[in-house]
Amino acid sequence: MLAQAPIPDFTAVIPAGGIGSRLWPLSRSGTPKFLHDLTGSGQSLLRDTWDRIVPLVGPERMVVVTGRAHRAAVESQLPELLDPNILLESEPRDSTAAIGLAAAVLERREPGVIIGTFAADHVIRDVRGFRRAVEQAVAVARTGLIATVGITPSSPAIGFGYIRADGPLEIEGAPTAAKAVEFKEKPNLATARRYVEHGDYLWNAGMFVARASVLLEWIRRTEPALADGLAELAEAWDDPARRGPVVDRVWPRLKKIAIDYSVAEPAAAGGALAVVPGDFDWDDVGDFAAIARLHSGGRKRDLAILGESPTVLADASTGVVYSHTKRVISLIGVEDIVVVDTDDALLVTTTEHAQRVKSVVDALRVSGHGDVL
Amino acid sequence: MLAQAPIPDFTAVIPAGGIGSRLWPLSRSGTPKFLHDLTGSGQSLLRDTWDRIVPLVGPERMVVVTGRAHRAAVESQLPELLDPNILLESEPRDSTAAIGLAAAVLERREPGVIIGTFAADHVIRDVRGFRRAVEQAVAVARTGLIATVGITPSSPAIGFGYIRADGPLEIEGAPTAAKAVEFKEKPNLATARRYVEHGDYLWNAGMFVARASVLLEWIRRTEPALADGLAELAEAWDDPARRGPVVDRVWPRLKKIAIDYSVAEPAAAGGALAVVPGDFDWDDVGDFAAIARLHSGGRKRDLAILGESPTVLADASTGVVYSHTKRVISLIGVEDIVVVDTDDALLVTTTEHAQRVKSVVDALRVSGHGDVL
Numbered sequence: 001m002l003a004q005a006p007i008p009d010f011t012a013v014i015p016a017g018g019i020g021s022r023l024w025p026l027s028r029s030g031t032p033k034f035l036h037d038l039t040g041s042g043q044s045l046l047r048d049t050w051d052r053i054v055p056l057v058g059p060e061r062m063v064v065v066t067g068r069a070h071r072a073a074v075e076s077q078l079p080e081l082l083d084p085n086i087l088l089e090s091e092p093r094d095s096t097a098a099i100g101l102a103a104a105v106l107e108r109r110e111p112g113v114i115i116g117t118f119a120a121d122h123v124i125r126d127v128r129g130f131r132r133a134v135e136q137a138v139a140v141a142r143t144g145l146i147a148t149v150g151i152t153p154s155s156p157a158i159g160f161g162y163i164r165a166d167g168p169l170e171i172e173g174a175p176t177a178a179k180a181v182e183f184k185e186k187p188n189l190a191t192a193r194r195y196v197e198h199g200d201y202l203w204n205a206g207m208f209v210a211r212a213s214v215l216l217e218w219i220r221r222t223e224p225a226l227a228d229g230l231a232e233l234a235e236a237w238d239d240p241a242r243r244g245p246v247v248d249r250v251w252p253r254l255k256k257i258a259i260d261y262s263v264a265e266p267a268a269a270g271g272a273l274a275v276v277p278g279d280f281d282w283d284d285v286g287d288f289a290a291i292a293r294l295h296s297g298g299r300k301r302d303l304a305i306l307g308e309s310p311t312v313l314a315d316a317s318t319g320v321v322y323s324h325t326k327r328v329i330s331l332i333g334v335e336d337i338v339v340v341d342t343d344d345a346l347l348v349t350t351t352e353h354a355q356r357v358k359s360v361v362d363a364l365r366v367s368g369h370g371d372v373l
Numbered sequence: 374m375l376a377q378a379p380i381p382d383f384t385a386v387i388p389a390g391g392i393g394s395r396l397w398p399l400s401r402s403g404t405p406k407f408l409h410d411l412t413g414s415g416q417s418l419l420r421d422t423w424d425r426i427v428p429l430v431g432p433e434r435m436v437v438v439t440g441r442a443h444r445a446a447v448e449s450q451l452p453e454l455l456d457p458n459i460l461l462e463s464e465p466r467d468s469t470a471a472i473g474l475a476a477a478v479l480e481r482r483e484p485g486v487i488i489g490t491f492a493a494d495h496v497i498r499d500v501r502g503f504r505r506a507v508e509q510a511v512a513v514a515r516t517g518l519i520a521t522v523g524i525t526p527s528s529p530a531i532g533f534g535y536i537r538a539d540g541p542l543e544i545e546g547a548p549t550a551a552k553a554v555e556f557k558e559k560p561n562l563a564t565a566r567r568y569v570e571h572g573d574y575l576w577n578a579g580m581f582v583a584r585a586s587v588l589l590e591w592i593r594r595t596e597p598a599l600a601d602g603l604a605e606l607a608e609a610w611d612d613p614a615r616r617g618p619v620v621d622r623v624w625p626r627l628k629k630i631a632i633d634y635s636v637a638e639p640a641a642a643g644g645a646l647a648v649v650p651g652d653f654d655w656d657d658v659g660d661f662a663a664i665a666r667l668h669s670g671g672r673k674r675d676l677a678i679l680g681e682s683p684t685v686l687a688d689a690s691t692g693v694v695y696s697h698t699k700r701v702i703s704l705i706g707v708e709d710i711v712v713v714d715t716d717d718a719l720l721v722t723t724t725e726h727a728q729r730v731k732s733v734v735d736a737l738r739v740s741g742h743g744d745v746l
Contacts, residue, residue, distance in 0.1 A: 025701075025703075311742070313733060313736055313737065313740070313742075315729065315732070315733065315736075316726075326717075327715075327716070327717055327718055327719050328398075328717065328718045328719070328737065328742055328745045329718075329719045329721070330398075330718070330719070330720045330721070330722075330733045330737070331721050331722065332720075332721075332722035332723075332726045332729050332730065332733060333722055333723055333725065333726035333729065334710075334721055334722060334723060334726075337707075337721065339719075339721055341719055342700075343700070344699075344700055344701065345700055345701045345702075345703070346700050346701070346702045346703070346712075346714055346719070347703045347705075348702070348703070348704050348705075348707055348710065348712055348721055349703075349704065349705035349706055349707060350705075350706055350707060352706065353689075353705045353706035353707075356688065356705050356706065357705065359688070360686060360688065360703045360705060363686055363688075364686065364701065364703070367686070369684070369686075369701055372701045
């Protein structure tokens with residue numbers, strides 16, 4: 001098959017910010033989730049993300065928003081990334097600030113541009129299915145709506161949020177796009193089962209495609225002070241002499257709010273959000289259970305062994321081992337185990353309790369062990 | 374209570390040889406089990422053993438048989454040990470050689486001496502009960518029999534061997550001593566239950582008390598070449614100029630055989646073995662399940678945390694954690710877990726599988742990881 005041409009007038013924005021606390025002690029502030037190889041692909045999730053998206057937009061239209069502390073790591077992972085296209089946050093201010101900054105800067109550089117936001121730390125293997133969905137989403141965005149790609153659930157997952165889709169929108173170039181009418185937080189298992197049986201519920205994968213100007217209008221409508229700050233930042237951004245002082249003054253005062261609350265939910269309520277069903281594999285690799293799941297291909301009897309040249313002797317054991325040390329690791333008769341072995345911290349839990357890792361991180365912080373976070 | 378006087382003419386022999394492979398990676402060739410604090414007492418099992426036995430014999434009658442490699446560690450643990458009373462093996466040759474050497478050397482130094490052998494790595498807390506049993510065993514030994522102390526079982530343990538006791542012997546000073554008629558290897562659970570219900574079966578704790586000359590006679594009867602070697606060693610032992618060459622020549626050729634097979638079982642079959650029931654707590658701390666058991670006092674819901682200043686955050690977890698590193702260890706929702714964290718090796722298993730640790734050690738040896746053993 002021939003490589004396909006990029007989608008015209010379309011820029012990809014990759015927010016690379018989340019630490020991934022549920023993946024401690026692997027992911028931590030200094031080495032967040034997107035810098036790790038969690039799939040065994042031999043490269044980081046960020047690089048996997050680049051490779052998946054760059055054919056859709058071309059390398060000049062790839063933009064990454066990340067923290068100052070991660071600049072060197074990101075540049076080393078993505079040598080093709082243009083210097084003006086790495087947008088540095090002086091501190092994390094949540095996703096409305098990160099995506100809004102990209103939208104505001106890109107709209108100034110190229111009025112009318114359509115942007116798509118794609119997390120740096122999700123896993124998608126079906127690149128063709130992904131592209132088909134994004135092409136539809138861009139077609140939706142050209143009509144002035146905001147599009148999201150919702151994943152057709154393969155199981156009643158309780159770790160994801162859901163989007164309820166309604167009747168088809170009949171947009172040219174987006175035959176399966178539907179109205180997105182409601183967002184649902186992570187459900188319990190009974191509710192998740194109802195969603196999957198119902199058929200109109202899709203996993204919220206946090207992908208949004210829209211004209212930059214449309215996103216900014218919604219931010220202005222719901223968070224006007226934040227929109228003012230973003231406009232001020234964008235106005236100074238491409239002037240090297242002015243950017244620094246404006247960032248230092250404006251950025252730390254931006255409201256921390258997820259784009260789901262500032263844009264997606266209000267837009268859905270206002271009839272301005274469409275959802276394109278994505279019939280491809282997708283995982284946000286939110287915890288170690290997800291890593292075990294990704295590696296076992298759904299089989300229960302596997303042990304995933306990850307890390308740099310791990311030495312693992314396992315007997316009658318299943319789950320996942322991640323080794324960042326040179327130590328010999330021996331597992332005997334432990335099922336669905338999670339072992340994460342790093343120089344200064346060791347985690348032992350089970351896939352069943354993988355979501356509780358975040359509470360350990362909180363406990364370590366308050367008990368004065370912040371040096372291992 | 375006043376301290377009691379030592380038992381006259383009685384010398385204690387402490388073989389300090391076993392590595393304790395089932396306690397890998399904590400116990401290993403360089404730092405065997407007897408050098409570790411497995412009880413949380415704040416000192417090694419060897420030192421605990423010394424402290425328990427020295428009141429019975431006095432410090433001049435304490436003898437330790439150990440490997441050359443452990444000389445410095447043993448001397449540092451036992452500064453009161455007299456220099457002639459540390460008998461060094463050039464390499465491990467099993468318990469008949471170790472105990473036979475002590476018997477032969479001590480018999481030459483003091484003909485007619487009664488010796489008692491007590492492992493360096495067992496745990497006994499009831500020192501008074503222990504002394505009462507040993508006093509009876511010495512009374513038995515004075516009659517020319519070999520005495521062993523068998524532990525009254527507190528449970529149908531499958532990890533210990535058993536001794537079947539028969540009718541009482543009516544020896545003066547040893548009112549509860551009985552004939553030992555048979556040794557039984559580690560049984561299965563059904564058999565162990567039958568033993569405990571039967572009432573005449575005692576745990577084999579590997580303690581033997583006899584005249585040194587009597588032990589040597591049995592070795593000569595069953596293993597004459599070994600007895601010749603021991604005689605040759607003993608004859609040269611206390612001559613510093615001659616000892617080295619004789620050890621180098623004779624020791625490596627001694628047959629490797631446990632004293633259970635060379636002495637105890639033949640003596641039982643020949644009507645020459647008595648058993649004194651020991652009504653005190655005893656554990657050979659053979660695996661990590663034993664460590665968990667010792668620390669929980671039988672309670673299932675406890676997590677034993679051992680090692681040098683361990684930093685452990687545990688949530689809904691039970692079992693045992695041994696940390697020899699400075700790392701933060703976090704356990705979440707793991708029950709009956711065994712985690713042993715050392716600089717070059719990590720073990721994760723459960724108390725149920727604790728006996729299988731030895732097979733991992735074997736697997737590591739054949740797979741070229743002998744450096745961590």
